[in-house]
Amino acid sequence: MVFPFFTIEDFNVELKHEHELFRKTVREFAEKEIEPRVKEIERSNKIPNELLKKAGEMGFFGLGIPEEYEGQGTDLIFNSIYIEEISRVCPAFTLATLVHELFTYPVLKYGTGEQKKKYIPPLAKGVKYGAHATTEPAAGSDVAGIQTTAKEKNGGWVINGRKYFISGAERADYFIVLARTSPPPSRKERWKGLTFFIVEKGTPGFRVGEKIEVIGIRGSHPNEVILDNVFVPDENRVGDEGIGFKIAMETYDHGRLGVAAQAVGTAQAAFEKSLQYSIQRHAFEKPLISFQAVQFHISEMVTLLQAARLLLYWASYLAMKERPEAVFAASMAKLFATEVAEKIALKAITIHGGMGVATEGMVERFLRDSQVFKTYEGANDIQKLVIMRQMMKHAFGMDIT
Numbered sequence: 001m002v003f004p005f006f007t008i009e010d011f012n013v014e015l016k017h018e019h020e021l022f023r024k025t026v027r028e029f030a031e032k033e034i035e036p037r038v039k040e041i042e043r044s045n046k047i048p049n050e051l052l053k054k055a056g057e058m059g060f061f062g063l064g065i066p067e068e069y070e071g072q073g074t075d076l077i078f079n080s081i082y083i084e085e086i087s088r089v090c091p092a093f094t095l096a097t098l099v100h101e102l103f104t105y106p107v108l109k110y111g112t113g114e115q116k117k118k119y120i121p122p123l124a125k126g127v128k129y130g131a132h133a134t135t136e137p138a139a140g141s142d143v144a145g146i147q148t149t150a151k152e153k154n155g156g157w158v159i160n161g162r163k164y165f166i167s168g169a170e171r172a173d174y175f176i177v178l179a180r181t182s183p184p185p186s187r188k189e190r191w192k193g194l195t196f197f198i199v200e201k202g203t204p205g206f207r208v209g210e211k212i213e214v215i216g217i218r219g220s221h222p223n224e225v226i227l228d229n230v231f232v233p234d235e236n237r238v239g240d241e242g243i244g245f246k247i248a249m250e251t252y253d254h255g256r257l258g259v260a261a262q263a264v265g266t267a268q269a270a271f272e273k274s275l276q277y278s279i280q281r282h283a284f285e286k287p288l289i290s291f292q293a294v295q296f297h298i299s300e301m302v303t304l305l306q307a308a309r310l311l312l313y314w315a316s317y318l319a320m321k322e323r324p325e326a327v328f329a330a331s332m333a334k335l336f337a338t339e340v341a342e343k344i345a346l347k348a349i350t351i352h353g354g355m356g357v358a359t360e361g362m363v364e365r366f367l368r369d370s371q372v373f374k375t376y377e378g379a380n381d382i383q384k385l386v387i388m389r390q391m392m393k394h395a396f397g398m399d400i401t
């Protein structure tokens with residue numbers, strides 16, 4: 001096989017008929033329940049509770065969660081299809097699921113039996129909500145630079161710090177919070193000494209602070225979260241003390257597939273809307289589609305879109321099979337799909353002319369959303385670092401950090 005891959009199996013993507021049937025179910029839900037309310041969601045910057053309740057009833061919050069914890073027990077391709085299809089209509093809606101996963105993934109992988117039994121089933125049924133709190137005002141990409149501390153006291157931990165950009169914080173019942181539990185042994189090993197804890201809403205000293213307005217994914221906004229002498233028992237610690245950085249990285253490797261899926265769904269919407277508009281809209285007594293320049297835009301859109309979708313399904317498949325290339329593939333999918341979403345959004349604006357820049361046209365939102373996709377779950381320049389490091393590790397066993 002060609003460098004940096006080894007075998008032809010590295011390029012497998014197995015899609016099944018059930019995946020397509022599921023796509024139809026999700027599409028029907030998105031078009032029937034969410035689409036009629038998208039303008040209201042954009043205006044109010046809020047997802048109506050009853051829509052989330054319906055998604056919970058459909059089992060959408062239990063995707064990827066094992067049946068023993070009341071999830072659907074589905075594979076990762078179902079997750080990607082769900083996020084892609086809902087994002088085709090409203091990417092903010094999928095943030096509720098994505099943020100859920102940033103809580104359920106580390107708890108399922110590193111949590112104790114009691115933690116799984118207590119926290120996962122209500123999240124899988126969509127009756128409770130989770131959030132993930134790593135980022136701080138002074139540390140985003142540099143996770144090891146967080147300043148929140150947790151100090152051991154009376155058989156538990158006292159957490160102090162401030163988290164920033166925490167999605168779903170206003171709705172969340174459970175938060176998974178990263179804190180420093182011991183100083184780094186050396187500058188080179190700053191990533192050591194971090195630990196995750198579960199903090200429940202209502203714990204004394206814990207509060208959700210200011211709302212942060214962002215340019216895209218209207219319907220979901222992050223918040224500041226303040227931890228002021230918050231006491232949690234040791235049973236709320238997720239994983240061993242000091243391995244929080246490793247847990248965080250594995251969680252984001254998984255989560256970035258979701259962002260790639262958001263980008264593919266958004267790009268699909270921008271492409272479909274542009275094609276439709278170019279057929280209906282006339283200029284110089286001809287439909288726009290008859291102009292070669294417009295045809296070129298549409299051809300490039302569909303080509304980029306399919307390439308992004310293939311990368312997404314490929315990366316999801318590798319992750320599902322727990323292949324070592326999965327981390328590197330997830331970063332490639334996130335990087336490429338989010339940049340494709342931006343390129344397609346710009347072309348959609350060009351094709352729609354004035355309606356492309358008018359907010360009532362509902363086209364400019366694709367560009368705003370793509371900027372958020374490029375930023376969260378690891379900004380795209382960080383994805384480039386991950387791709388490089390993982391490629392060198394995979395191909396030569398070389399650590400270039």
Ligand SMILES: Cc1cc2nc3c(=O)[nH]c(=O)nc-3n(C[C@H](O)[C@H](O)[C@H](O)COP(=O)(O)OP(=O)(O)OC[C@H]3O[C@@H](n4cnc5c(N)ncnc54)[C@H](O)[C@@H]3O)c2cc1C
Nearest residue numbers: 132133134135139140141165166167222376377378379381
């Ligand atoms: C809408 C939204 C929702 C979010 N939700 C959550 C959430 O639920 N939970 C949570 O914990 N966080 C959340 N975040 C935070 C998000 O993950 C961070 O914003 C992101 O990781 C970037 O961190 P930063 O903003 O601190 O940027 P910085 O780390 O300050 O980076 C700024 C720029 O510098 C570049 N840069 C930084 N370091 C390097 C480097 N080593 N090499 C090259 N370039 C570099 C970056 O690529 C970026 O372009 C959210 C953010 C947004 C916008």
